[in-house]
Amino acid sequence: MIDADPGVRHFTDFLSRAGLKSTRQRERIAHAFFAGRRHVSAEELYHQLRSRDAGLGLVTVYRTLKLLRQAGLATERTFGESYARFDPNPADWTHHHLICTRCGKIQEFQDATLRELGARVARSRGFTVTEQRLELYGICRDCARLDGRRTPRGSRGVPARPRARGVP
Amino acid sequence: MIDADPGVRHFTDFLSRAGLKSTRQRERIAHAFFAGRRHVSAEELYHQLRSRDAGLGLVTVYRTLKLLRQAGLATERTFGESYARFDPNPADWTHHHLICTRCGKIQEFQDATLRELGARVARSRGFTVTEQRLELYGICRDCARLDGRRTPRGSRGVPARPRARGVP
DNA sequence: TTAAATGCAAAGTATTTGCATGCGA
DNA sequence: TCGCATGCAAATACTTTGCATTTAA
Numbered sequence: 001m002i003d004a005d006p007g008v009r010h011f012t013d014f015l016s017r018a019g020l021k022s023t024r025q026r027e028r029i030a031h032a033f034f035a036g037r038r039h040v041s042a043e044e045l046y047h048q049l050r051s052r053d054a055g056l057g058l059v060t061v062y063r064t065l066k067l068l069r070q071a072g073l074a075t076e077r078t079f080g081e082s083y084a085r086f087d088p089n090p091a092d093w094t095h096h097h098l099i100c101t102r103c104g105k106i107q108e109f110q111d112a113t114l115r116e117l118g119a120r121v122a123r124s125r126g127f128t129v130t131e132q133r134l135e136l137y138g139i140c141r142d143c144a145r146l147d148g149r150r151t152p153r154g155s156r157g158v159p160a161r162p163r164a165r166g167v168p
Numbered sequence: 169m170i171d172a173d174p175g176v177r178h179f180t181d182f183l184s185r186a187g188l189k190s191t192r193q194r195e196r197i198a199h200a201f202f203a204g205r206r207h208v209s210a211e212e213l214y215h216q217l218r219s220r221d222a223g224l225g226l227v228t229v230y231r232t233l234k235l236l237r238q239a240g241l242a243t244e245r246t247f248g249e250s251y252a253r254f255d256p257n258p259a260d261w262t263h264h265h266l267i268c269t270r271c272g273k274i275q276e277f278q279d280a281t282l283r284e285l286g287a288r289v290a291r292s293r294g295f296t297v298t299e300q301r302l303e304l305y306g307i308c309r310d311c312a313r314l315d316g317r318r319t320p321r322g323s324r325g326v327p328a329r330p331r332a333r334g335v336p
Numbered sequence: 337t338t339a340a341a342t343g344c345a346a347a348g349t350a351t352t353t354g355c356a357t358g359c360g361a
Numbered sequence: 362t363c364g365c366a367t368g369c370a371a372a373t374a375c376t377t378t379g380c381a382t383t384t385a386a
Contacts, residue, residue: 021360021365039274042351057368062351075299098295106207111289114282118304121279126309127266131243135301136286141294189340189385210376225343230376 007034007073014071025056029064033074096134107140175202175241182239193224197232201242264301268308275308 011030015022032049033040046061068074096114098107115132122129179198183190200217201208214229236242264282266275283300290297 019365023360023366025367038276055368059352059369060367063366098290098293107293107295108206109289109293111285114285114289117279117282117285118302121277121282122266122304122306125266125275125277127268127275127304127306129304129306131305133303133305134286135303136290136295136297137299137301138290138295138297187340191341191385193342223343227344227377228342231341 005031005034011068011071011073014073015067020067025053025060026064026067028053028056029061030068033065033068096132096136098136098138098140173199173202179236179239179241182241183235188235193221193228194232194235196221196224197229198236201233201236265303266308267303267305268310 008027008030012022012027015026028049029045032045036045036048042058042061042065045065046056046058049056049061065074065076069076096109096111098109114134118132118134119129176195176198180190180195183194196217197213200213204213204216210226210229210233213233214224214226217224217229233242233244237244264277264279266277268274282302286300286302287297
């Protein structure tokens with residue numbers, strides 16, 4: 001009765017194609033997710049649904065959001081990292097990032113045209129910009145060469161372990 | 169003997185101006201921070217310094233990074249949020265964000281010129297872009313009006329509590 | 337001297353996992 | 362029926378806080 005939403009239908013399709021089950025919880029979570037505001041957190045969805053469905057678990061919301069990501073229907077704002085990373089703020093401050101979703105490598109670059117264009121667009125909306133952050137996600141040259149092969153992860157030369165949050 | 173770094177000197181100045189103390193640990197952490205790679209995590213700095221300074225605590229690294237942020241010398245990649253937020257992926261997918269650092273409000277917008285320019289710059293570096301994320305931080309129109317006054321925080325109409333990570 | 341800084345251990349958060357039970361296909 | 366899904370509780374990972382001790386100013 002509420003499945004008119006194309007997002008929900010796509011999700012249902014994804015589930016059946018993957019041999020997974022379509023449950024009451026999954027449908028309600030997906031529905032609330034597509035109908036609601038953006039930038040929603042797991043906790044927010046949980047509280048929202050909980051008022052109607054007492055027996056819902058926060059864990060299920062997390063698991064369903066993970067499925068939505070796997071289905072390509074949701075994106076997590078925070079590049080799958082569970083810890084914070086820090087940048088020094090130099091004088092020539094604004095720089096942008098190219099992030100390879102396969103190997104995790106991060107390249108920096110600067111581009112004055114981009115920076116000015118961003119500032120101009122913001123200004124036209126009454127916004128005074130103090131900082132810009134552009135992140136371009138995709139496949140880097142090296143990984144594009146390896147193409148079909150599986151993920152050459154862990155090519156950062158660091159002692160710590162970048163742990164993907166969610167995606168197994 | 170290693171304080172030639174302007175970043176370290178700025179930090180030292182900040183400390184004395186703020187009536188705080190300049191300690192061996194703070195200087196070493198700041199030095200490593202400014203001398204090292206970018207996108208460094210607290211844990212990485214800790215391991216790196218730990219090899220020379222056995223008695224160093226991870227807690228002190230966290231606390232010093234917080235001070236560096238307060239001094240305006242460091243930026244945390246992950247806008248102070250300790251939890252993940254999710255966006256649905258519609259057909260007209262690429263959208264950007266205007267984030268007010270005073271009230272936390274998030275506005276979305278789209279701009280084809282920006283998107284194309286971003287993709288072009290990435291391509292020129294051998295990068296195949298699958299997703300863009302531009303975040304413009306600054307002061308929104310409403311907050312600019314309130315100007316001198318202190319932070320009208322908490323103007324999101326949501327049940328959850330956006331908790332700043334670090335900044336008290 | 338004395339307030340601030342340190343380091344340890346413990347407490348918080350956000351998120352994931354183990355396991356017994358429930359339920360869709 | 363049968364295996365995937367759920368929900369609870371416990372585990373995990375990152376970060377912060379309480380407190381006794383050390384140290385810079």
